[in-house]
Amino acid sequence: MITRSSDHIEVEGHIGTWYVIDSGVFELTPDEAGKPVTIRATCFLLEHEEYGDEVANVIVDQDGKLLLEDVYNGFDDLEEAGWSEVQICKCAICEGDFPRDEMIFTKDCHGIPFRLVCLPCYERAMEKGYDGEYYTEADECLDEDY
Template sequence: MKPALHQFALYQLKDLPENRLIRFRPYETLQKQNIQVRCENYEQKYIGQMGESDTPASIRKRFDEHPPRTFGGHSISVSDVLVLNHQGEVTSYYVEKDGFVVIAGFIRTGSSSALISFDTTDFHIEGKEGSWLAYDSIRIDGREFFLMEHTVYGAEAANVVLDEQGKLIVDDVFHGFDETVKAQIKAYLSPPGNTLPPERKEKPPLENWQKAYENGEYLRSAEITEEQNYNMIDGRMNNLPPKPRKIGKRISVLDRLHLKQAEIAEKTGRAAPQMAAEEDLERRRK
């Protein structure tokens, strides 16, 4: 699972003559003058991590009390913009004297292939009557989605949510980008069953002697009883010679014993250690 992303960025107006009319102006004043808050008029002064419970107010307070050493702008003031990214959901806040105003369309993808932008005013949706305009927008997981309003019926009709390509993502929207709509967008971005199963790591092939150690203490002990030498312990109890070996001038007594045990085991279907244990148990009963 990927770690949750909690990040914020602070934007302040560029030091240009054309920005003098909007610098330190309340958002309501800009609205009355039909001035849009556009990212191209700003420059990013700081970007950093934030806590999951951080809000624009807590970030502003932290900057006022303990500004970061790498921060090169002025104190957070009216007309600044704070952009918060909570797990891929991006929201832009225009800084007011007391509080913040959520603004749409500040951060955009800038894709040249996008059909929808925040300036779209006469868009026709397949299966819908009339034309639609972009009323609000939101960025989730790097994708921008637009809340579309009917140009004739306005608030009297349900809104819809489209992606940048004009694809219908959420229909019958009545309360903007509320939690239900956000959940539907996230479900669209991460459909169920789209995750790959974890890769299975195949064990490397084992040598016979390694298999013997993997078999456990009991099987190793049984093999030690059956095999001729310790160097024959390989996980297979099949190393008996075809006939007793001759060591010097004498025939190996152990070979004769093991061959006899193997012969009896083959006839009875019981291994030599098992036979010995049963015989010992029988003697104790007597």
């Protein structure tokens, strides 16, 4: 398992060891007849530990599987190869990073979008049917009396 701070990574078919210089979440929908399945991967741009930028970078997924070699323009090369970047947002509750399309807005007691959260947090936040405190227009008026 590779993370943003990994180093001494061995890459199949390449000599020496590599370290992570950038990461991002990308997806690829192979151009196949029938049922195209979108692959989503956390991708890591690796630089050679001994030769640095004298040699091309490579891009691997979180399991260290080689996705692209001869990389000179960072993740631009990955996008050129047909991958597209997935927008990542921070969950307002657990503060984890998630793909935007795996997140959802909770609703307050009047059905107004309240905050953008991940799905597990959504389940918990919406257990009572709405997120945040219950309020009515009357409550808001009362508050001004305090």
